[in-house]
Amino acid sequence: LTVLNAGRRYLKAEDLSGKVFVTSGLGGMSGAQAKAAVVAGCVGVIAEVDEAALLKRHKQGWLMEISNNLDHCIARLREARKNKIALSLGYHGNVVDLWERLVHELDTTGELLVDLGSDQTSCHNPFNGGYYPVQLGFEEAKQLLSSSPGRFRALVQESLKRHVAAINKLADKGMFFWDYGNAFLLEAQRAGADVAKKGANKTEFRYPSYVQHIMG
Secondary structure (H helix, E strand, O other), X not given: OHHHHHHHHHOOOOOOOOOEEEEEOOOOHHHHHHHHHHHHOOEEEEEEXXXXXXXXXXXXXXOOEXXXXXXXXHHHHHHHHHHOOOEEEEEEOOHHHHHHHHHHHHHHXXXXXXXXXXXXXXXXXXXXXXXXXXXXXXXXXXXXXXXXXXXXXXXXXXXHHHHHHHHHHHHOOOOEEOEOOOOHHHHHHHHOOOOEXXXXXXXXXXXXXXXXXXXX
C-alpha cells in the first residue's frame, strides 16, 4: 500500500508497471519491500549488505533475483523497465553504491532510471549495526564496529552524507523519495547531510514521511 500510494500521490499513476522503486533493507520489517514491488507491478531494486538476509528472502520466494554486480543490476533494471515486467532484484552490496551508480547513469546518459525511492536501513540504531558505511565491506565494518566504535560512527556519518547527496541529485530530476519511519532523515541531518526543507524550521525535512504524507 505504501508503494502504491506513493505512485498515486507523487507519480499520479495508478499503474506502476515500468516504474522503478529503489530502496535498501531485506531484514525484519524491510523484507516485505521486494514482495511489495512485485505486488504493485513495478521494478524493485533493494540493496542489502548481509547476504544471509538476501538468501532468506529469495528462499521464501519474496525476492526473485540476487546480484552482487552493479552492471548486471542496471542492465536488468533497464530491461524490466522497458518491457514493463514486475521484478524484485536484490543487490548484494551497499545502497550508497547503488544510488551513486544511478547518479552516474543520469550524468552520463541523461536517463533517470528510478521513479520512487526510500530506505529501510535500521537508522534508529545507526552506530550499532543498523547502518553499514559504504567505505567498508560488511565483514570489515563489523570488525571495526567491535574494535573502534568511534571510527565506525564517523564513517557512518560520512556515508549518510554521500547517501543523501546522491538521493538529492536524483530527486532534483524528478525522483520521489520518502522516509519510511526509520529515522533515516533524522540521522542524516545529525550527520550534516542536506535534508532540511528550504524556508522551514529545523524539524521539517525536504522529503515526506510515509506515515503522514502517504498512508495518512
